[in-house]
Amino acid sequence: MSLTAKDKSIVKAFWGKASSKADDIGAEAFGRMLTVYPQTKTYFASWSDLSPGSAAVKKHGRTIMGGIAEAVGHIDDLTGGLASLSELHAFKLRVDPANFKILAHNLIVVLALFFPADFTPEVHMAVDKFFQNVAWALSEKYR
Amino acid sequence: MVEWTQEERVIIKEIFSKLNYEDVGPKSLCRILVVYPWTQRYFAHFGNLYNPEMILANPKIANHGVVVFRGLEMAVQNMDNIKNTYANLSKLHSEKLHVDPDNFQLLADCITIVIATKMRSAFTPEKQATWYKFLSVVVSALSKQYF
Numbered sequence: 001m002s003l004t005a006k007d008k009s010i011v012k013a014f015w016g017k018a019s020s021k022a023d024d025i026g027a028e029a030f031g032r033m034l035t036v037y038p039q040t041k042t043y044f045a046s047w048s049d050l051s052p053g054s055a056a057v058k059k060h061g062r063t064i065m066g067g068i069a070e071a072v073g074h075i076d077d078l079t080g081g082l083a084s085l086s087e088l089h090a091f092k093l094r095v096d097p098a099n100f101k102i103l104a105h106n107l108i109v110v111l112a113l114f115f116p117a118d119f120t121p122e123v124h125m126a127v128d129k130f131f132q133n134v135a136w137a138l139s140e141k142y143r
Numbered sequence: 144m145v146e147w148t149q150e151e152r153v154i155i156k157e158i159f160s161k162l163n164y165e166d167v168g169p170k171s172l173c174r175i176l177v178v179y180p181w182t183q184r185y186f187a188h189f190g191n192l193y194n195p196e197m198i199l200a201n202p203k204i205a206n207h208g209v210v211v212f213r214g215l216e217m218a219v220q221n222m223d224n225i226k227n228t229y230a231n232l233s234k235l236h237s238e239k240l241h242v243d244p245d246n247f248q249l250l251a252d253c254i255t256i257v258i259a260t261k262m263r264s265a266f267t268p269e270k271q272a273t274w275y276k277f278l279s280v281v282v283s284a285l286s287k288q289y290f
Binding site: 052109114119 | 261
């Protein structure tokens with residue numbers, strides 16, 4: 001389900017509103033993912049504090065949102081733009097791609113929570129498609 | 144056999160007690176029909192589903208949103224026996240309505256998003272986890288009678 005021109009403009013417009021809260025969004029979404037889907041904690045077994053709001057969770061939330069910002073900037077060529085991130089996830093982190101969907105869901109919950117009026121069904125659809133395409137680009141180098 | 148802690152029971156009942164079915168029902172159903180448009184296949188006989196505005200204005204969709212939440216209420220009132228409570232509903236969805244059970248998870252996700260827009264920061268990670276557990280049990284029970 002590739003991104004139409006309309007999807008891209010909706011995503012960019014919404015990101016314009018949401019990006020000022022990027023750090024909070026990232027920390028919330030990542031913290032919620034670890035709480036609601038505990039199997040995702042397996043990728044962070046070496047971390048001492050995985051509770052929502054911990055310094056490590058906040059920091060990693062920022063890292064994730066940096067990747068999202070990168071993706072918005074390369075929305076016309078996600079595979080090219082996210083190539084090195086894909087290599088990182090494929091060869092070093094080896095995150096099962098099923099988890100991208102889980103993180104996307106939690107990002108969407110947080111976006112809905114922070115922007116209840118702006119996160120209309122139409123925006124939700126465009127953002128959902130965007131995250132799906134980002135996940136696809138991130139999985140590119142896996143095999 | 145699903146085990147619920149006292150805390151989880153309180154959380155589910157508390158979230159439900161604050162819901163206005165006439166509001167969240169139509170919003171949840173509208174959201175799934177817009178975000179996952181292939182789900183419209185089950186509502187072709189409901190009339191005008193041409194665009195998001197038409198879907199939200201459609202009285203049959205609004206009515207059906209309330210029906211969905213009354214169905215969820217049955218699960219809230221029978222939390223220790225959701226599987227049996229939903230046996231007939233599951234058969235209905237399988238044998239009469241022919242709904243692909245993958246759609247149950249999609250609707251569950253849309254319901255969660257609508258509740259997040261209502262409760263905002265009151266929808267804490269812990270409440271989200273309990274809510275997710277509840278909806279997972281509901282989805283599983285609804286899928287049980289398929290063969």
